[in-house]
Amino acid sequence: MHVVCVVDDDFSVRKSLANLLKSAGYQALCYDSGEAFLASPSVDTAACLVLDLCMPGLSGHQVQQALRARGNALPVVCISANGNDADARSLAEGAVCFLAKPFTGEALLNAIEAAVQGRA
Secondary structure, three states: OOEEEEEOOOHHHHHHHHHHHHHOOOEEEEEOOHHHHHOOOHHHHOOEEEEEOOOOOOOHHHHHHHHHHOOOOOOEEEEEOOOOOHHHHHHHOOOOEEEEOOOOHHHHHHHHHHHHHHHO
16 A cells, blocks of 8 residues: 655645545545654655645745755655646646646546656
């Protein structure tokens, strides 16, 4: 079973995404901040990261930069309610996909599956 981490400061988003991931056969591990995720052992064991870009503390962009600085090639699916230039920036920083909130469960699962398959 692949581990997919979800980093989002909104509890309801974390809960709904965890339920979706579990129903699709993934093990979901959720974090309420980039700092909590980066301090966890999941950084080195996850198959994919679903990352909100706009959070208090470290932004999603800063989490992506920290992963790159560590040499960690964890596939990242970025999500955000603020689409403006966030999509292009997140992709330039190495994300495999950007999804603007609200997105469908199918779109997220397709992006995760593509990311996990690309890493295998």
